[in-house]
Amino acid sequence: LFESLPDPVVENRFVDGEPLVERVNPAFEDVFGYDERELAGECINDFIVPEDRSEEAGRLDASTLDVEPGDATVVSSEIVRQTSQGTRHFLFR
Secondary structure, eight states: OGGGOSSOOEEEEEETTEEEEEEEOHHHHHHHOOOHHHHTTSBTHHHHSOGGGHHHHHHHHHHHHHSOTTOOOOOOEEEEEEETTEEEEEEEO
């Protein structure tokens, strides 16, 4: 399912508060222009968050970390990210 989703998806884990890439789906590679091998183990924010949006990204990361395992809460927000074709609006979930 992960591989066939039409929307860009990144699977990450948090280390010291930073979202480190575990894997990305093909749609992510197409939209953002980064290969999974290039991103694995790196902080996703360093690649796709525009400079003027870094505080917003930090707040979203903190909100995500505040959700307890097994909690039904979904962190969701409209965001702007840097793609291979310029900035674009996305729904973060």
